[in-house]
Amino acid sequence: MAVENPRYPHHCSIYRYEGATQFEDGDKVTLYDGECRKEGNTSIRNFYSDNVPKGDYRVSIPGFREGVLPGDFIDVTDRVSTYSGLLLTDVNISNFGTEVFFNLPKN
Numbered sequence: 001m002a003v004e005n006p007r008y009p010h011h012c013s014i015y016r017y018e019g020a021t022q023f024e025d026g027d028k029v030t031l032y033d034g035e036c037r038k039e040g041n042t043s044i045r046n047f048y049s050d051n052v053p054k055g056d057y058r059v060s061i062p063g064f065r066e067g068v069l070p071g072d073f074i075d076v077t078d079r080v081s082t083y084s085g086l087l088l089t090d091v092n093i094s095n096f097g098t099e100v101f102f103n104l105p106k107n
C-alpha cells in the first residue's frame with residue numbers, strides 16, 4: 001500500500017490591495033494562487049499582541065515568487081480549516097523556493 005504524502009498538500013492565495021484609501025478598499029491584485037505547505041514554528045518562543053497569544057507560521061511555495069512582500073495578505077487552506085486575510089510578516093526566497101511567514105491568533 002502506497003502512502004500519499006505530497007510535498008505541497010495545501011492551497012494558498014497571496015494578494016495585496018492597490019489604490020486603497022481610507023474611503024475605498026482598492027483593487028485586489030493576486031500575486032500567487034496555488035499549492036503550498038503550511039507549517040508551524042517549532043521553536044519555544046511565545047508571541048503576544050494586545051495580550052492575545054499568537055503563533056508564527058510558514059508557508060512554503062514552489063519556485064521563486066518575486067514581488068511578494070511583507071504587508072501582503074495570504075489565505076491558506078490546510079486539511080483542517082481555511083484562514084483568510086492574514087498579514088505577511090516576512091518573505092524569504094532561496095534555492096528551495098519561496099517561504100512566507102505570518103501569524104495566527106491562538107484560540
